[in-house]
Amino acid sequence: VSAFPAALGKQRTPLRPARILLHIFLAGTALAWLAPLLWAILAALRPYGETSTKGYVSWPDKLSLDNFTNAFQQSDMLHYSAPR
Amino acid sequence: MAGVPTVLHIALVWVTALASVGLAFTTWDGIGFDSIKWVGLDNFRELITSNPQFWPAVQHNLIWLAALILVPVPLGMFLAVQLDKKIRFSRVYQTAFFLPVVMSFAVIGFVWQLVYNPDTGLINSLIGANKPGHYIDWIGDPDLNLWAVLVAASWRHTGYLMILYLAGLKGVDPALREASALDGANEWQTFKNVVFPTLRPTNTIVLVVTIIEALRAFDLVFVFNKGAEGTELLSILVTNNIIGESSRIGYGSAIAVVLLLISLAVIIPYLVATFRKERRS
Secondary structure (H helix, E strand, C coil): CCHHHHHHHHHHCCCHHHHHHHHHHHHHHHHHHHHHHHHHHHHHHCCHHHHHHHCCCCCCCCCCCHHHHHHHHHCCHHHHHCCC | CCHHHHHHHHHHHHHHHHHHHHHCCEECCCCCHHHCEECCCHHHHHHHHHCCCHHHHHHHHHHHHHHHHHCHHHHHHHHHHHHCCCCCCHHHHHHHHHHHHHCCHHHHHHHHHHHHCCCCCHHHHHHCCECCCCECCCCCCCCCHHHHHHHHHHHHHHHHHHHHHHHHHHCCCHHHHHHHHHCCCCHHHHHHHHHHHHCHHHHHHHHHHHHHHHHCCCHHHHHHHCCCCCCCCHHHHHHHHHCCCCCCHHHHHHHHHHHHHHHHHHHHHHHHHHHHHHHHC
């Protein structure tokens, strides 16, 4: 008879350790899922000079949008994206 | 007005598809309609007997299909079931898993090139495999590159299937779960006997989507390594023959017909079985 409230109670507030394990698993998987994108963003934000001296896997000293402004200007992006 | 979509559909889908099937029995360089020459089954004969890339491409397409069914389907379903547990930060996790799906395959190919690059990539830098002596060429080694690119494909496809399954799980009647909890079923029993059977429509969609995804695979590989040795796919052979410098439109169409036949052979028995089962129940 006492199994009924126990079953219902279990549904409302689930076992804490199981929830924590689930969060650890999901957070780890989510980070693994984002890793390739974060890696690409890091490579985009670092100046190449720093990468070539310190190597690709290293802590960045300086992050900037220089690569983006250079790409935008050197490719003459306005020429293609704006109607003339 | 209803005629306009019909005309557009027939002109853009059926006429072009049937024209491609027709061209498979001809040779044509694509310049003027006079140069179309009927050659019967010659294109298929040449394809099967003397194209060194053809059988590897068929094999890779089938491996692609098997890999997408074996990894992203169970993984996507598993993640969806976990995220459906009214858990905190569920939206954050969903966003992380779904993010690859909103990017184009060209971007995905480029991102994974950064990860796999043998000299500067993330993996080789971390495990120290970018020095002479022990050097792992994820992109160029024909034994490795198909699996490397399949990781990227599964990475994207898992997120897509996770969302499809999550939508399916939202449609499961909560009363069913409650009933099975009252009957004393544990989590796994509830999933196996109550939730999974009600997911059958979702499973149909997921399998059809996965089959389509495996057989139309093209852009990811083309960006990753241009379909070099080890990653040939039928779609890449079609493109190389039709818009490559050879411009062999008849021959390329013959490869496209083979791809069409494989798609039909996979999807028709499955759909027939599904609809028959649905009509019976």
